[in-house]
Amino acid sequence: MLFNSLDFFIFLPVVFIAYWFFFYKNLRLQNIFVLGASYLFYGMWDWRFLFLILASTTVDYFVGQYIYSSDSNKQRKRWLWVSVVFNIGLLGFFKYYNFFVDSWVDLINIFGYKLQSSWTLQIILPVGISFYTFQTMSYSLDIYYKRLTPTKDFISFATFVSFFPQLVAGPIERASNLLSQITTKRSFNYIQCTEGLKLIIWGLFKKVVIADSIAPIVDDIFANYGSYPASTLILGVTLFSFQVYGDFSGYSDIAIGTAKLFGIELMSNFKFPSFSRNVAEYWQRWHVSLSTWFRHYVYIPLGGSRVSKLKSVRNICIIFLVSGFWHGANWTFIAWGAIHALLYIPVFLMGRNRIYMNNVVAENRWFPSIKEILQILLTFSLVTFSRVFFRSESITDAFGFLKQIYNNFSFEIYEHPLGYRMIDYFVLLGLFVLYEFRIRRDERSPFKFKSRVVRFIAYTLVILGMLLFFDDNIDRSFIYFQF
């Protein structure tokens, strides 16, 4: 079920009303109901994959208990490996099996042996598998690191794993945040609900208006990059930056907003990464739940930055490569991760990776300084450059795309593949950037205006925008569902 579908618009109010009217008195009933709703939400894609979620849930539920009750470190580690091997095994089979087979065949072919790839399988990638496996693993890891006590309530744990707002594309929650809320009685909070509704509207705007309206342009440019000049290709990858941001941050906003309706606070996933002043700040603001996951469970256990510079650089390389690989079974994502590692390392070596941790651009001012504007533009350009790899179908395409920019360095006015006015999109994106800059201090309050009238005008314009850019004929699924 897609957040931007009619099914969800019926599903959400029904579940919301039932949740607060019929199940609010009994926490266990409330959780059983949310669990049922979550399984229904997921099962509407493909009910067969519910068994995978259930398997992952069951394994980590018991592994958590065993880790906790184990006396020796050796035993604890053994149980942790059960969780890691099981979850990574699921991912490995469903997501990476064909990639490994193909890569192996390619490698053999490089050495002159002719090998046909006959071991690949027709495997459907279960939606959200990368997200919920990481979430369940974090539970076992937290128990292993003694940050968490395991729950004895299977229903609560299953609800934590499959909580529908964040089940298929995050934010990837930690048990310390989400499970503790699930095991605590929730009562209706008017302000929390209105905040949730506002986030849902803003998220829908980002998805329907920004991401979906740009998608046909990006698809056209990347599919036919060989016939376009540099100006069009640069436009294509820049628009892709907006598309992927609108798509994923829109999804996260809807997820966070929906969770709020049920009295649950999810972690923020996007904190206006487009206004980052260096790549390190970008990673503190982009897909926060994943980057902190890797930080907590990979980077820090490897020694983080508390080891020698050389080892720290190695650790940075590892987390960016793994993070790239997490996105998809394709060398393009690994290259994308590698580029980010290369961009991050100089910032780290100069000691500038934590300087923007606790402030935003133009912190106490209306406008950014010239220096800040240049920093933002540089960071945005570097990140956008890396997205050539993120968006291309293969490494060959990515290099072909860059080669075409170099070889055909000329300007040409681009015409929309369906003949629409391009100026509409430029005006839209300009206004979007200005508005995001206006609200940059708080990613959870997109309509923070003192005046009720201004707030109302903002709602109306956002909904009008959705009408102006609505297109029933395009693929409305979210980009991150494929990961």
Added chain:
Amino acid sequence: MKKLILKSALYVFLVLISLELLVRVFHLGKDTPTRILDEYKVEKWMPNQNGFSVTGNRRQNFSEYHINNSGYNSYREFTPTKDNIEVALVGDSFIEGFHQNYYNSIGKKVEKSIPEIEVYEYGYAGYDFADQLHLINAYKEQFEAIDHIILGIKFSNDLTRGEYQVVTGRLALESPVNRLLKKSKLLVYCKSIGILDPPQRLFYRLMNILKPTSKKQDASEEEILRIKKEKENQYLANFNNLIDKYGYDKNRFTLLLDSRITSNLFISYLEENDYNYIDFSEYFEESDHSTTLIYDRHWNNHGRDLIAKAISKYLKEKELIKE
């Protein structure tokens, strides 16, 4: 909880009012003229209406229409005389031309090319060959005074029936409920951009849930060919039925068609039986630019230019104007 529901309802109501206002101010939704069935059982627009036709979410196509005294979108009133030279264009929405300013229609373009003639455009969305011949027959006197009549025909669409009957489905759009709904420009706009399609689809899905579904069987190529042939023969029979019933003056009547989408059977039949026709396919094929609008398949200004060119060329060759 009550507060949330009440406040949300209030906000939804106010937002809808504001959107209705914005849609009206920026004229995002199209105006829809009223349909009537006249005393001769001819379906047409209520005479003397003006408005704007809009296509696309962001007014990508915006044009003015004017329904004349005869109930058709045209800059002219239809008053044929024996002294002047008049040409009638009869057809469906392509001839009706709500997608262009009424003062820049195909007829006007033809008149620019041949200033001596007057072009009367009897276009109405959904008119098929039966509608067209019924109209000509119903207004016999008027059409007899017109020197030449061009009938737009799409073989696969316009010959599905062999006798004229009023199409009640279109007139149902003038039901009191629909009229009331049309008063909301926001609703008209939402319908035109397809935002109401998903709920409609869901509604039909729910309605059909209890109905037994017949399994679709893939037809073989021979079967498809046989059905196609059967249909073509039926359409040809319908063509003859209608002509037998209403008559067809081969000297004054000409068909306007696109041979790329017309059955060879029909083209051969027309040629063998001396029916005149204008084939505009060549003009469209040779065109470097798109001939249709962005949002629908109707002809854009360039497409209409080409149609006018084809008609003008034909009329010049026909030598309606005696030197």
